[in-house]
Amino acid sequence: QSALTQPASVSGSPGQSITISCTGISNDITGYKYVSWYQQLPGKAPQLMIYDISNRPSGVSNRFSGSKSGDTASLTISGLQAEDEANYYCSSCTASNPLVLFGGGTKLTVL
């Protein structure tokens, strides 16, 4: 099964915006809209930040937004804050096995 590719690291200064890409999203019916993003703070469990490409769960800051173009999904964090420093993972569904694919993760450093 094809992998989802993310940059290993990104960085930005407080107040700036950054974008994390996730390439390799399937264009079949199982993958085209089912893209999620998870934030994993150091030593903690992942937390859902974005689902269905661009939807935010209740309680997630509107500084987090998602989009998709072709086979690439993106997570944008605006107004960077020190508390945003974490690993971010994208995920998408597949038509076969494994049921869910995760990207390799991107470490965000807030300078």
Place this chain on the structure above:
Amino acid sequence: EAQLVETGGGLIQPGGSLRLSCAASGFAVSSNYMSWVRQAPGKGLEWVSIIYSDTSTYYTDSARGRFTISRDSFKNTVYLQMNGLRAEDTAVYYCARWVGLARTFDMWGQGTMVTVSS
């Protein structure tokens, strides 16, 4: 408040068996899709297994035939029975709730560490 609490991890020798538990509160596991996701030390997330509300089960290729996911509706708990453990199974194992309509994991437990080593 709904939450998931995993237990059962530990140090086990290669070839050994371990059963992980995931106790849910605030919702019924039998009405939801429940999954296990693991994370090897310093690595990314890897989906392992899922049990649907109709009790259908699915596994990633490396887990099929060795791992078994199940649930106890009365205890509101999901299990992962792991047999024939290998060094490459060493990871933090997270229990997570899968939302079928959105195909996303909307709730995660704190994880339990499994170390396979002699």
